[in-house]
Amino acid sequence: MKAIECIGLNKVYGENVAVDSLSLVVEHNKMTGIIGPNGAGKTTLLKLIAGFLKATAGEMRVFGEAPFNNLRVSANAIFIDDRMVFPSSLCLDDICRMAARVYANWDHKLARGLLDYFALNPKLCHAHLSRGQKSTVNAILGLAAHCPLTIFDEPTLGMDVGVRRDFYRALLKDYMQHPRSILFSSHMLLEVEDILEDIVLLKDGYKVLHLPLPQLTEYAVGLAGNSDALCALTENREVLHTRQISSCFSYVVIKNDLKRGDLQQAQLSGVDITAVPAADLCVYLTEQRKGGIDDVFSQTKSVANR
Amino acid sequence: MRLDADTMKPIYLQIAEWLETQILSGKIACDEKVFSQYQLAEMFNINPATAAKGLSILADKGILYKKRGLGMFASPDAKAQILDQRKGEKLKHLVLELVLEAGRLGIAEAELTEMMRQANEELKGEVQS
Numbered sequence: 001m002k003a004i005e006c007i008g009l010n011k012v013y014g015e016n017v018a019v020d021s022l023s024l025v026v027e028h029n030k031m032t033g034i035i036g037p038n039g040a041g042k043t044t045l046l047k048l049i050a051g052f053l054k055a056t057a058g059e060m061r062v063f064g065e066a067p068f069n070n071l072r073v074s075a076n077a078i079f080i081d082d083r084m085v086f087p088s089s090l091c092l093d094d095i096c097r098m099a100a101r102v103y104a105n106w107d108h109k110l111a112r113g114l115l116d117y118f119a120l121n122p123k124l125c126h127a128h129l130s131r132g133q134k135s136t137v138n139a140i141l142g143l144a145a146h147c148p149l150t151i152f153d154e155p156t157l158g159m160d161v162g163v164r165r166d167f168y169r170a171l172l173k174d175y176m177q178h179p180r181s182i183l184f185s186s187h188m189l190l191e192v193e194d195i196l197e198d199i200v201l202l203k204d205g206y207k208v209l210h211l212p213l214p215q216l217t218e219y220a221v222g223l224a225g226n227s228d229a230l231c232a233l234t235e236n237r238e239v240l241h242t243r244q245i246s247s248c249f250s251y252v253v254i255k256n257d258l259k260r261g262d263l264q265q266a267q268l269s270g271v272d273i274t275a276v277p278a279a280d281l282c283v284y285l286t287e288q289r290k291g292g293i294d295d296v297f298s299q300t301k302s303v304a305n306r
Numbered sequence: 307m308r309l310d311a312d313t314m315k316p317i318y319l320q321i322a323e324w325l326e327t328q329i330l331s332g333k334i335a336c337d338e339k340v341f342s343q344y345q346l347a348e349m350f351n352i353n354p355a356t357a358a359k360g361l362s363i364l365a366d367k368g369i370l371y372k373k374r375g376l377g378m379f380a381s382p383d384a385k386a387q388i389l390d391q392r393k394g395e396k397l398k399h400l401v402l403e404l405v406l407e408a409g410r411l412g413i414a415e416a417e418l419t420e421m422m423r424q425a426n427e428e429l430k431g432e433v434q435s
Contacts (some may be wrong), residue, residue, distance in 0.1 A: 031353060176344055176354060194317060197355040205406055214359055217316045267406060275315070 001095035002064075003149060004049055005218035009058035011044050011205075018044040020205035021058065022187070026183070026198075028148075031175055032184040033192060036202035037286050042185040043081070045202065046153050049183065050079040057190045062149060078103065080142035081153035082135050086126040092137060093122035096144070105146035105178075105294075114140045114170065118163065139167050143174050156191075168195055190279040203286040215279045221258060223241040224251045225271035233266055241284035243294075253284055317352055318386075321360030326388045329380050336382045351389065395420060 004026040011019040018041045026032055034042050049054045051067030051074060062067060069110060079221055086095055090160055092115060100106040105152055112162040117138050120129075155165045162257045172195045175182060184191050189199075199216055201208040211219065220240055227250045234252055241253035253276055258266070266273055276284075314322075324343070328334045341349070346357035359377055364370040369387055370378045381387070408418045 008400045029352075030355075172347065172351060172353070176347060194356070197353045212355070214316055214318050214356060241351070267402070268409065 001028040002026070003030075003062065005059075005061045006048075006058040006181075008032065009045075009048065009060055010056045011041075011048060011053060012056045017205050019048065019055075021090040022202075022205065022207050023132050024200065025182065026200075026205060028052070028181050029179040030197050031182045031184065031195065032198045032200060033189065033196040033267065034183055034200050035187070035189050035282050036208075037187065037283075038290070040202040041287065042202055044205075045155050045182060046079065046185060047151075050077050052079065052150055055131060062254065075102075075104070076147055077149040077151065078142055078145045078147040079151045079157055082131070082133075082155075082157045084138050084141075088125060088127045091123050092120060093126055095126060095137075095141070096122070096171065099141055099145060103145040103147060107144045107146055110174070111140055111144035114143065117166075132160055133290050135159050136163055136167070137197060146174075147177050148178065149181045152230065153185050155184070156186070157190070158296065165190060168192060171195065181200075189279070189282055193278050199282075201282050208285050213278060216281065217275065218256055220253050220276045220281050220284075221256045222251060222274040222276045223244075223254050223271050224274065225249065225266075227288060229266075229269035229271050232269070233262065234273060241279070241287070282293070312321050317350075318356050318359040318363065321350065321352075321357055322363045325360065329369070329384050330388055332385075334380050339376070340378050340380055342377055348388055367405055377399055383401060 001024055005025050009019055009193055010017070016132045020041075022041075034046065036042050044053065044202065048055055049067060051062070054068045055233075060068075060072075060291060062073045063076060065073055067077070077172045083106075084277065090098070096108065096115075099111070100108055112122070115137070118133075118140070120133060120137060120140075121249065126134065129137065135155060135158045137153070139159075142150055142152055142155065144304050156167065159167065169190065171182070171184075175195075184192060184196065193199075193213060196213055200210045209216075222232060224245070227244075227248050230250050230252050234254055237257070238255045239252055240255065241251075243251045245251055258273075263273065314324075316412060325334070328340075334340055340361070343354045344357040344416070346352070346360065347354040350357070361370065365372060365378065367382045367387065369381055371381050401408055
């Protein structure tokens, strides 16, 4: 069953094309990471899926229905981010009780257990919490709602590293006990990649790739060695990233389509072949800037030396 | 339990190797049930689909077999297979290193094979004497 299907989806804000003819199919009960740099369109896409925004053009179906202005989708989806607003008259306990009335699968025991674990007093008011605590409460609501479509948009903003680690584990355990479609956007892929099944990588509003994580880790290889030897190896290949390490030594990332003969040639010419971590690869595939941050400094330095 | 985040090996391969090591060390006997994808996911804090991929690699190699509705079990010859395979990998790697070093030293192929033959003979001689 398809949880989400969009075809040629567009969302335009004024001059800004936030989502650009995007087509995507997400099968039900998968945990999918939505990854991309700032301004890639992650939040807009997630809000379109949740039915919070109306697409400018294109088709979007969630559980087979258009999500905008759709009660059935609203009842089956929850959208968690750090900008959730609750009435200041409600304490955390009241919010949980409200959620129990709205969400059919609400797990009150889990919600109270997590609040207790993270030392969040249920009598506290949401507005009086710290930024990290607010994120934690929101994430707890997202978990305990057990919605068939659970969307987390950067849920860990403001959480300290210990809370983040606990939250990822809670998410994984809860997902295994109650399989459902989970979308998780983050720019910290390194932290979450282990618990994700698929990755959707966005850049400038379009989809760069949609792959299972194991495939992403084998998508590219890094070559390090003498610049001349690398030139010979990377000729006629798609180079994803280059970094000059010294005057004659470079690091190049290419698509992993090396044949056995290439590997031997690389070894013979003293080139080291290494795997490229998924998080690094996503950065390389979405790089906007030409060259690297080092270039900025080498330019300013040459000006200063004059 | 933690996986080694520093190694460049994909996690599903690390899972497969970890299971192989469990079998080699006798912690999992032949025809014994191995961990399910959910148990592995829980133990290593990874997505169950990734854990399943680790299991299916071993099933493809014949190190594990599936019993419908019961899960995955270690094959009767799992241990022998893993030993064979690891020996093969190690030796191949050493030979490659040898050939590379010979290349760097400018030793021709004939000379290299002669050196290997000699080394083999010396070993035999030592065993006999």
